[in-house]
Amino acid sequence: DAIVVLENISTHLERGEKPTEAAVHGTSEVGISVIASTLTMLCVFLPLTMVSGMAGIMFKQLGWIVSIIMIISTTAALTLVPMLCSRMLSNKPKNGKLHRAIFDNVEKFLNKISDGYAKIIGWCMNHRKTVIFSGLAIFVAVLVLLGPGVKSEYFPHSDEGRLTVSIELPVGTEQTVTGEFAKNFAARIKSEIPEIQVLQYRFGQASTDNVWGSMQSNGSYIISMNINLGSMEDRERSSSEIADIIRKDLREYPEVKKGTVSEGMGGVGGAASITLEIYGYDFDETDRVAKEIQGKMLDNENFTQVVLSRDDYTPEYQVDFDRTKLALNGLNSTTAAAAFSAAMNGSVGSYYREEGDEYNIRVIYDKKFRSSTQDIENIIVYTPAGKAVRIKDLGTVVEAKVPPTIERKNRERYITVTGIVATGHALSEAVAATNAIIKTTEIPNNITTDISGDFEDQQSMFLNLVVLMVLIIILVYMVMASQFESFMSPFVIMFSVPFAFTGVILGLWATNTALGVMAMIGIIILLGIVVKNGIVLIDYTILMRERGMSVIDASVTAARSRLRPILMTTLTTVLGMVPMAVGRGEGSELWRSLGMTVCWGLTISTLVTLVLIPTIYCSLATAQERRKAKKLAQTKG
Structure with a gap:
């Protein structure tokens, strides 16, 4: 907002106006567009403070912080910036040789870009159908050709440097045998994995006085290990690679009835998993189906670990x-x-x-x-x-x-098959593989299946976020309609949104990134950012028309005049998100998809809408004027 105000004040100063007059006139010209763009951003982030569930827990603070910052920033842009410009800028600046040597060439370069852009817009005004249908073709092509290939996930996998290993030997194994096995296995993985900093293990049956131990899985045949790998920046191998090594070692022991390796601390960012729930009353039938599916999932490249919930009988x-x-x-x-x-x-x-x-x-x-x-x-x-x-x-x-326990859900007996998604594969690929396995498995009519786990949580979260997007789009349109006192201008500006999705799909496809919750939050942020450029452009076009210009001349003049602030605001946002999009430090995996989504979506949307928005506005405004002229002629006739 401050960039838009400052650039417009600088334009008035270059025309020879006094600093005070330039500050007043420049701010008044773009004041409505600045307020409208801020209100659209508030329409995006304020609803985040009202979302329930996991999304509300994660992003409520983000919504409040950005909303408060936007209000303060807009207030400063409309008050503090004009005051400072009237005191610190001059319509006849004295520039030294160094300043001229550097910035004169930059100014010439920017003027050439503006002139070239004005020529492009002039050509587009005379070939409006070609431009509009070309833009539509680009959107449809990306959506149809690349959209189905975009993978999806719940949350990005992050390397937290923690592993939890659970080992179950045959039921009835004596505690001394279990202890010996735990000692030998711990020594083996310590020798194979030098990255291990701390390894703790426990085994045996918890006493009746040990309340905490009794609440966990314990027994004379059960071993639990906690492994600390340290920071990812201090090692070459990821926690996923190390977890796969331990899983491979466990498969070499025939006496291990069940061995699981979990990554992370149990929150978001751990390895994605698929849980297949198999419902049926007969234990033998459900066991047979579960074990058959387990075997097929283990043979599938999308899974690195598959375990059954039902323990040995x-x-x-x-x-x-x-x-x-x-x-x-x-x-x-x-x-x-x-x-x-x-x-x-x-x-x-x-x-x-x-x-x-x-x-x-x-x-x-x-x-x-x-x-x-x-x-x-x-x-x-x-x-x-x-x-x-x-x-x-x-x-x-x-x-x-x-069976040691009889699991029930919705008063039905069931058993679960849980598969850990392998490194390099997305949750959507694992779900597709599981559905394919179910189709090839002979399942009796009295047994039903359902996929849950991370997939169920993902679907619930995505549904909430999609509903939020729809509400945000409606709110943004209503705010712009009230500011412009027109339905046509906001309608034109909203064409920026589809091409934000085009940029997101291109970015996900080009970087082989899965669409997850963080990427969805990036899309929600884009809904407020991409319309800001359209607001600035259309608002200035309306101002030029009010000053007596024709629709085509007003569109070309506004496009040339607003190009620089639009590029400046886009570049500052994109460059601010680049470190997040390409980050490689600890915890960067969680935010990388958000930064990438905003960078690609805003870049593609800006490049396309700089041409498409003026063209669509010119087409609709011209048609509107023709209808008015026709009605006026009919009235006079």
Whole structure:
């Protein structure tokens, strides 16, 4: 805004006006366009402060900060800048030899660009249909040819230098064996990965007093590792490459039933994942389908790790009581089961107190009397009459395997297949691969599937952001219509928006970047930025028409006069975003797509709309004047 005001004041000074007069006239000429452009920016960023969900949590502060800065910046541009110009600038500046040697050539170069641009606009005024249809053809071609090839993601993957490894050995593995395996595996990856700065691991069953440990997955067969790789700037290999090395090592151990390697700290920026939910009541059928899909996903290049949510089945002894035999002995299934449980798991018979501490005295069968089916069959249950009856006289003891947990969602049993997206592949590619795998898998009619995980979160976020974009476009149009007191001028300016999308698609395709949430935020920012150039251009064109110029002359004059401030504002924005778009430091991955989106979208939109906006305005304004002239002639007739 300050650039537009300052450039217009400088133009009046070059015409010989006094500094005070130049400041007043120059500011008044562009004041409406500056206010309108600021209001359009507020229409973009203020709605971000009202968004709910994850988008609201992430971008609410951005919306408030930019809105406040824009209000202060516009106030300064319309008050402080004109005052400083009236005091510090002169209509007859005294320039030294060095200044002339440098800036005279720059001025000549800029004048040549302005003259050439004016000639282009003059040609466009006489070939309006050709220009408009060419612009439409460019938009459609990019949308149709390149649009379908753009990949999508949730959040960009960032290297946080943290890995979490979870290893599950066969159920029932003794704790000493688990500890030995953890020690050997930790030593192996330390020797293979010198980037490891800190490696911590834990294993075993949490005690009843360890509340935090009990809340996590634990057991005598489970190992958990936390690995710190340090800053990405201090190592050559990324955390994804190191994670793949650990995954490869885990696959070499046949005793590892499940091994997962997670990147990051569990927030945004970790490795993308696909979760396939398989719904069905029958355990055998859902297990078969899940394992078949798991195998196909592991063979697919889009996935580097695929795990099932259902753990190995736990072996257990079950007693199938005969109700007739129970009734003959004066027992029921509840009392018999309680007696059997007390023998196997023990029961608290009394307490031992010492120095204020109390300890449970648990009475349980000795291990050697409860280690086989025969031992369990010989467990004694006492009837109400005091008669001793063995379990084998009351029912049948069988060995069975059951899932450790039964997962349910919406009151339906289900199992999940979770695949980590491989480095170099996007979430959309993994989703397409998963759908293709589902089509080639024989799935019974009583089993249904659904893709969730990051894909579900992405779809929800994208839907919210698309709705926000539509509301922003409507608000921007309404604001411009109220400022220009016309529906036609804002309609012309809104043609800048489609070519912002054209630039974004070109940028995503050229840089092989996936469209994610951060890129969507960049598009939302573009909705406010790209219309600013059109506002400045159309507002000055209207001013020239009010001063008596024809539509064509006003369009050419405004285009030539406003070229310099439009290029200056575009360059300052693009150059300010370039460091973000090409950043390579720690955490830069998260913001790179936002910077790239703004740079490409604003550049392409500016280049196209500098030609297209004046041409469309000239066409519509000329048609409007013809209709007015025709109505006037009919009225006089």
